[in-house]
Amino acid sequence: MKYDFNQIEKKWQDYWAKNQTFKAENNSNKPKYYVLDMFPYPSGAGLHVGHPLGYIASDIYSRYKRHQGFNVLHPQGYDSFGLPAEQYAIQTGQHPAITTAENIKTYRRQLDQIGFSFDWSREVRTSDPKYYKWTQWIFIQLFNSWYNYKIDKAEDISELIKIFEVEGNANVNAACDDDVEMFSAEDWKKFDGVKQQKILLQFRLTYLAETEVNWCPALGTVLANDEIVNGVSERGGHPVVRKKMTQWSMRISAYAERLLQGLETIDWTDSLKESQRNWIGKSVGASVKFNVMPNVTLSAVEGSQIEVFTTRPDTIFGVSFMTLAPEHELVLQITTPEQKAEVEAYIEATAKRSERDRMADVKTISGAFTGAYVEHPFTKEPIPVWIGDYVLAGYGTGAVMSVPCGDQRDYDFAKHFNIPIQNIFAGVDISEEAFADKEKTIIANSDFLNGLSYKEATKKVIQELEKLGQGQGKTNYRLRDAVFSRQRYWGEPFPVYYVDGMPQMIDIKYLPIELPEVEKYLPTETGEPPLGNATKWAWCTETNTVVDNDKIDNKTVFPLELNTMPGWAGSSQYFNRYMDPHNDQEIFSKEAIDYWQQVDLYIGGSEHATGHLLYSRFWQKFMFDKGYVNHDEFAKKLINQGMILGTSAFAYGFGPGLAYEYPDDVVKAAKAGIVNKKFVIPKESYDKGIEGELDNVTQKIVDDIIAEYKSHGINVKYVGEEFSGTFTPFRISLNNLKGTSDILDVESIRKDPLFSFISEAEFILDENGDYVTHRDVEKMSKSKYNVVNPDQICEDYGADSLRLYEMFLGPLEQYKPWNTAGITGVHSFLKKLWKIYVSENGLNVTDAAPTKDSLKTLHKTIKKVQEDIENFSFNTSVSTFMIAVNELTAQKCTSKGILEPLLILISPYAPHIAEELWSKLGNSESISTAPFPKFDESHLVESSKNYPISFNGKMRFTLELPLDMSKEDIEKTVLENEKTQEQLQGRTPKKVIVVPGKIVNIVG
């Protein structure tokens, strides 16, 4: 009987679906285990072989845990709101919900065929109103909360109102906006409703504020910091500009310290934790207020102060100037009339520079003097105030005290503008560069700080500043509040309407507020977000429903929020929703969260380090503060799977449309269609061409080309003698290769519309008549023509082969190239495995007692595989299986006592073949919950060891010796051995090292 993997895999996938084999119960007498994958965004392109890598790993772990007797929750769903479906809708008018549903169907089919043990009964989709009801619900919870630093947790906003009513806000220590005014209890009571709401908004955990945001004109929306990579949008690579807009924000900064501390309690990778630490960016120092010095011409300046943040308050006597960000609010007020023109010109120049320009050019020093001075808090000396774009408006206070001797940027600025630099460090030369080593600092020339270390001086100076009322110790975080509005259609609507311009929450019982239909997915003519196109889109407080924009008679109708939520909204609590996904009364029941607690193992990509994984931790901490969850970290352990890279195929061409390094006149000629002959040459010729020595074939082509150009009256210019750089590498689709080889199928590519530009080209073939492409590893992507579709792999080799091969490629966390050719190795392993159990005449398995050798093979396999799974070293267990099968084949093992447990070991990796053989052995139940075989040490006990005998550390030969032999006897036996004598050639060994059970080393 043949190993008919297609039939077997279909059979068991149907069986699992029909019997709901992997459905997890919310209560069980088994211990629970929760394995989570990062749910996919269902893109139109479907899955390529890189996508399932993490899912295969988590599936192996889940199946292993079931064999270990755990009640395993292993759910899957879709992060189905997002830009691509909306962009597609804009282009085609197709509703994103339709596109999304179709894509999900494809994803589901592809996932099913790989044989995952997901509990699909718990599937969630973030774009499903039944799901986003609860995303809206959390938003309302956040709106109704504030962060109290006194107890270090979020509290209901009603608690804050109570405090305001009793004592105003003088004693409140809360996370809030910077510009909250001071008021007493009496003031508060006198404020009108709108004013009170405005103040409360400054404290809420989600709030509306005019902030400087990252605006992406091409996408027509704002972006969060983590959605911008190298100054352009993560999706599409469009430019991003700074713009002031009123937006919803999430007060994640309130949780900065807890997000930082929480990292200590979770088992996540160090690199990921480090990324989050950097993103949170804690720095400890002091804030210092400098009095602006009176100026005869500027009365407005009287009494104003400039606050700076510094991590080096100990260097305060080294301040020789102050620098403000050009955007700093005081700049125009303090600038003197003489400096006005210069300052304004500078501000204008910096405003023009995009974020990207600023990043590209950090070396150029620029700035302008404002003409103003501040007073040094201790010496009372005047300090000139400059502006410079090396100071960022968004960090600290947007102003720095510049200490050139202790900070390289200040140093460079001072040198550039000839500002004096004074040295306040003992025994340090600062004639060439600043001295920034805190640990080696001894302060000098600094009045009461002289002789102190960094730590002592910092403490002392903060005390003195407090006495003056001009400073205090302060901790700053780089983490900014997260902008939560997007000017897009395909996202969660806010459950918000406006009265007198103030946001109001729609009562929870009316959720979900569903996305309205619109005719166009673009912004309205008045520049409102796409939801502004909805005709039915206002909130009627009397009927408590969303109604037509045109007012209903006699009823009060208020405008609704037109923005939608960002992509990360739906993914920030989905892991908890899986615990109770169909509950329409609560986000999840108490019983469900009490049972499942938190995610035990989370597997996903590291690209979410500062996005999803930080926001989710924030929401989880909030949910914890509110008492909804039992853990303030949602995932105990997290593993990042590496990316599977594609192996692109390259050819080298010359001719119009192929080369981009022609001399200009040749390009012109080519574009004019005068010359249209194209060539594709082998890589060697290309390399030689680049190096400057053309071989005969290439030389002939070049001669032909020259002749052809000349016949059109065009002189071809060369770069030197050779045709350097004129042949251009370009990518070939893997579909145009012969099988899994590197050989190009010339006929197929000539017919491929993707490559019509070379359909007429002459291919220069090698002596075998082939064109061999050059292969190179890069990210797998449709645009690089190097994607490999898992459907094809499953069709040709089976899902079990795919699963084994993905694991066999290398360590889970590592980036590694895909090469389909290698899959034959694991595929023939499965065939060999099959052959042990099944021969042409039927089942091979007998009740014969296992041999000693077979028991040894089995038990060392149990040991290794168990260790490997627990260490997530899946690649090495595939090797272990291969070794086991090779050994059992050699032993001609037919014993059920060996072959039955072996199937359980393999089942997590290759579940279909395991189920099939398991049932052939007479089992009527699925293998999925069969207990994992127990390792028995006694089968591995050896009586002898093949000792490596080395001389000066170099292994020369091996010697079989009993393991119970004493050290002395081993030494004696080895020294007496004739091979030893041969090695020593009469010399007496100086020393003999014997490590029983390991090695013998003779030093001579």
Place this chain on the structure above:
RNA sequence: GCUGAAGUGGUGGAAUUGGUAGACACGUUGGACUUAAAAUCCAAUGGCCAUUAUGGCCGUGCGGGUUCAAGUCCCGCCUUCAGUACCA
């Protein structure tokens, strides 16, 4: 610049607490089977030298060091990848 990870055959990668470097595969070469191909099986396969069987030398990015013994530990470099970037 800073932070993190990593450099091992033609390729992917193995190698517990330092203890036989290259497991397991791919690929390549030779052979068997076959009219042929596919499939399958057998053998060889780090490099160099030698060969009558035995062998010898060099080898884990580079240069040092510790040790009886180093891919593994220590010091100093180089390279690659990823993240981050004027954070005061």
